[in-house]
Amino acid sequence: MARTVWDSTVGKKTVMAVSGLIMLLYLIVHMYGNLKIFFGAGDFNHYAHWLRTIGEPFMHYEWTLWVIRVVLVVAVVAHAVSAYQLSRRDIKARPAKYVHSRPRASYATRTMRWGGVILGLFIVWHILDLTTGTVHSGGFQEGHPYQNVVDTFSTWYGNVIYIVAMLALGLHIRHGFFSAAQTLGVGSRRRDFALKTVANVLALLLTAGFIAVPVGVMTGVVS
Numbered sequence: 328m329a330r331t332v333w334d335s336t337v338g339k340k341t342v343m344a345v346s347g348l349i350m351l352l353y354l355i356v357h358m359y360g361n362l363k364i365f366f367g368a369g370d371f372n373h374y375a376h377w378l379r380t381i382g383e384p385f386m387h388y389e390w391t392l393w394v395i396r397v398v399l400v401v402a403v404v405a406h407a408v409s410a411y412q413l414s415r416r417d418i419k420a421r422p423a424k425y426v427h428s429r430p431r432a433s434y435a436t437r438t439m440r441w442g443g444v445i446l447g448l449f450i451v452w453h454i455l456d457l458t459t460g461t462v463h464s465g466g467f468q469e470g471h472p473y474q475n476v477v478d479t480f481s482t483w484y485g486n487v488i489y490i491v492a493m494l495a496l497g498l499h500i501r502h503g504f505f506s507a508a509q510t511l512g513v514g515s516r517r518r519d520f521a522l523k524t525v526a527n528v529l530a531l532l533l534t535a536g537f538i539a540v541p542v543g544v545m546t547g548v549v550s
């Protein structure tokens with residue numbers, strides 16, 4: 328049964344929609360949490376510490392965070408694998424004779440594919456930068472995310488990487504949210520306008536909220 332659903336195009340699209348919505352939920356919370364940087368190092372670092380103690384004493388230190396990490400990794404992998412397989416199917420479905428000068432996939436589809444690749448690379452960079460510190464520009468300090476964030480956005484390439492990724496994120500959410508609603512059967516002629524509006528507002532809020540952090544550091548509001 329699960330195999331049949333997974334093998335179907337609708338099944339893969341459903342996996343994309345559900346995993347996408349899980350990641351969207353995480354991003355809303357993450358963006359909100361990041362804005363605490365404007366309340367100073369104390370608030371921001373305290374918030375980061377709290378993330379590791381959620382559920383205590385029932386949960387051990389960092390256990391809830393690890394549950395969230397596992398859910399996110401499963402969501403990212405499921406999203407990427409089904410996207411890849413759907414695009415292979417899309418390409419194979421066209422007989423070779425049909426190929427002509429016009430691009431095969433629509434503008435939105437191509438943007439989603441490139442956007443997805445950019446975001447996948449960004450997530451790897453971002454974890455190596457601000458979670459493990461492997462590619463971090465300053466002296467990475469575990470438990471001091473405020474200073475780490477300031478260091479990241481004190482380099483030109485840090486700002487470029489994050490801002491480009493956040494713009495890609497906005498475009499990806501704008502189209503992805505609407506597609507997910509269609510796949511899950513929420514769309515209808517009457518509701519599509521409202522769904523597009525929600526998609527636009529979400530994309531704009533997330534992009535602006537995330538970009539506020541590098542802009543805050545660049546302008547000296549956060550230092």
Ligand code: HEM
Nearest residue numbers: 361375378396450453457458472476489496537538540541
């Ligand atoms: C300007 C934008 C962003 C800033 C300033 C930022 C900041 C941070 C910081 C400081 C951490 C480490 C938190 C800690 O150790 O307590 C973190 C972790 C993380 N961020 Fe972001 N983030 C941004 C955008 C994003 C985006 C767009 C995504 C997803 C597409 C994302 C996904 C993650 C993930 C998965 C983690 C790892 C959580 C963990 O396992 O500890 N972030 N971010």
